[in-house]
Amino acid sequence: MTMLRNIWKDKLAAISLSILAIVLTAGIFAPLFAPHDPNEVNMKLRYAASSWEYLLGNDHLGRCILSRLIYGIRPSVLWVLAALAGSVMLGTAVGFVAGFFRGKVDAALMRVCDVMLSFPGYVMTLAIVGIMGVGLENILAAFILTKWAWFARIIRTSVLQYAESEYVRFAKAAGAGSFHIIRRHIIPVTASDVAVVASSSFGSMILQISGFSFLGLGVQAPTAEWGMMLNEAREVMFSRPELMLAPGLTIIIVVSAINFLSDSLQAALDPKLRTSTSKAAEQTSAVSAKQLLGREVA
Amino acid sequence: MLTASHVHKSYRKGGLFSRESQQVLRDVSFECGRGECLGIIGESGSGKSTLGRLILGIERPDSGSIRFEGQPVEDRKVRQGSLSAVFQDYTSSINPFFTVEEAIMEPLKLQRKDQQYDACKVDVLLHQVGLNPSYRTQYPHELSGGEAQRVCIARAISTEPKCIVLDEAISSLDGSVQMQVLELLKELREIYQMSYIFITHDIQAAAYICDSLIIFREGQIEEKIRIEQLKDVQSAYARKLLQMIIT
Numbered sequence: 118m119t120m121l122r123n124i125w126k127d128k129l130a131a132i133s134l135s136i137l138a139i140v141l142t143a144g145i146f147a148p149l150f151a152p153h154d155p156n157e158v159n160m161k162l163r164y165a166a167s168s169w170e171y172l173l174g175n176d177h178l179g180r181c182i183l184s185r186l187i188y189g190i191r192p193s194v195l196w197v198l199a200a201l202a203g204s205v206m207l208g209t210a211v212g213f214v215a216g217f218f219r220g221k222v223d224a225a226l227m228r229v230c231d232v233m234l235s236f237p238g239y240v241m242t243l244a245i246v247g248i249m250g251v252g253l254e255n256i257l258a259a260f261i262l263t264k265w266a267w268f269a270r271i272i273r274t275s276v277l278q279y280a281e282s283e284y285v286r287f288a289k290a291a292g293a294g295s296f297h298i299i300r301r302h303i304i305p306v307t308a309s310d311v312a313v314v315a316s317s318s319f320g321s322m323i324l325q326i327s328g329f330s331f332l333g334l335g336v337q338a339p340t341a342e343w344g345m346m347l348n349e350a351r352e353v354m355f356s357r358p359e360l361m362l363a364p365g366l367t368i369i370i371v372v373s374a375i376n377f378l379s380d381s382l383q384a385a386l387d388p389k390l391r392t393s394t395s396k397a398a399e400q401t402s403a404v405s406a407k408q409l410l411g412r413e414v415a
Numbered sequence: 416m417l418t419a420s421h422v423h424k425s426y427r428k429g430g431l432f433s434r435e436s437q438q439v440l441r442d443v444s445f446e447c448g449r450g451e452c453l454g455i456i457g458e459s460g461s462g463k464s465t466l467g468r469l470i471l472g473i474e475r476p477d478s479g480s481i482r483f484e485g486q487p488v489e490d491r492k493v494r495q496g497s498l499s500a501v502f503q504d505y506t507s508s509i510n511p512f513f514t515v516e517e518a519i520m521e522p523l524k525l526q527r528k529d530q531q532y533d534a535c536k537v538d539v540l541l542h543q544v545g546l547n548p549s550y551r552t553q554y555p556h557e558l559s560g561g562e563a564q565r566v567c568i569a570r571a572i573s574t575e576p577k578c579i580v581l582d583e584a585i586s587s588l589d590g591s592v593q594m595q596v597l598e599l600l601k602e603l604r605e606i607y608q609m610s611y612i613f614i615t616h617d618i619q620a621a622a623y624i625c626d627s628l629i630i631f632r633e634g635q636i637e638e639k640i641r642i643e644q645l646k647d648v649q650s651a652y653a654r655k656l657l658q659m660i661i662t
Contacts, residue, residue, distance in 0.1 A: 284508055
């Protein structure tokens with residue numbers, strides 16, 4: 118609860134959180150929010166400008182762009198979130214085991230990670246899609262397979278750093294088991310690292326999914342997806358550039374919201390930063406108050 | 416009560432397939448009786464902190480054994496509640512996410528005692544280490560070095576252990592605070608009848624609080640001596656150490 122309250126104090130974080138909450142609920146309850154069927158073709162309304170019935174206008178087949186955006190949340194955000202959760206969990210588990218137990222386990226797991234990391238991510242994904250066929254689920258599977266090693270590496274480093282600290286040594290000396298130490302000591306202190314890494318790659322994953330759909334390897338034709346919508350708009354990029362705006366801006370807004378949120382999540386989770394940010398906020402507010410006073414006098 | 420017999424420890428140097436190793440402890444044997452305060456004195460790199468880790472069961476010796484009341488300290492059930500520790504670096508010895516109360520409660524919770532009883536126990540412990548109950552809700556970064564070290568001591572005595580390992584516990588504090596903490600440790604020892612294993616490079620502090628000293632050099636015990644006979648040390652190294660302090 119204190120975490121939520123802390124986030125709420127930070128205006129940017131509050132806005133980002135609200136945006137994400139709205140996007141997620143809209144995605145989950147897409148049929149309720151979408152004003153039209155996203156796949157309903159209406160050739161009379163090709164490239165129609167926005168109207169009261171079709172708020173964001175219509176695309177090259179006369180489909181409602183707003184509805185397509187809302188339905189597009191499912192593959193673009195919800196499924197990416199699921200894939201991210203999968204790879205973060207796998208990576209975190211490997212990273213914790215390697216970083217905490219060290220020794221041979223660590224060496225073995227890290228060599229596996231090295232092998233995984235030696236393939237460039239895009240090439241690996243393309244290879245998996247090439248073998249398993251085109252489709253969203255295959256791209257998501259490929260993401261999980263290629264990303265976990267990266268998470269494992271980063272989280273291991275972070276765990277290594279804290280596993281040597283004296284409070285962990287004390288807990289060990291006091292007779293705490295490994296599970297207790299990981300749960301009570303290591304997870305809270307590494308949570309902010311995990312959050313930052315996860316959120317930054319959430320942004321890049323959304324962009325990659327959109328990228329693959331743009332190439333025609335991801336989501337297939339009638340299904341709404343943000344990258345696909347960009348791809349469809351590309352054909353008329355010069356005659357009707359405004360069609361790119363809706364999906365492009367949505368991607369930018371969602372990705373930035375996630376990045377901002379992860380930043381302030383880090384501050385909200387850390388008790389040290391918590392006090393300093395509130396102090397800094399007080400100071401800045403004091404400064405702006407002074408400036409205001411100065412202006413009034415002037 | 417705590418006995419170490421023929422303890423050897425070495426660390427592997429270099430990478431995964433390297434066979435080279437560095438011997439850190441060589442045939443260390445000693446005994447610490449109930450209620451005794453045993454000082455372990457040595458220069459940096461002499462292996463005394465490694466010995467501390469082995470006593471706390473955080474690491475295992477290569478050969479030899481360390482036993483607490485006849486049972487091996489590697490078994491965490493043996494350590495739980497009866498062995499405890501205070502470390503040097505007060506900045507990292509309390510989890511930054513824990514309040515003072517949570518930190519002190521941690522070893523108690525490991526013993527799974529009654530929660531209700533614990534709540535007032537924290538106040539008693541804080542009072543014993545000379546802090547008032549308002550510290551309960553503070554976070555470690557809000558404490559000064561002396562205060563943090565007092566919280567660490569409160570945490571260490573919370574389960575009323577039979578033995579506490581103090582690994583350079585006062586070395587990073589400044590002069591007057593060092594003295595206060597030493598006094599505190601002395602008082603607490605009388606209240607709880609605990610043994611201390613006082614690992615330090617500061618022979619004066621050790622002489623102040625300990626009953627007997629072990630002088631440690633290059634992973635070996637150079638000399639064991641009662642504090643009353645400190646001026647009659649035999650070995651050349653121990654003499655040199657003492658000489659340096661007197662002059």
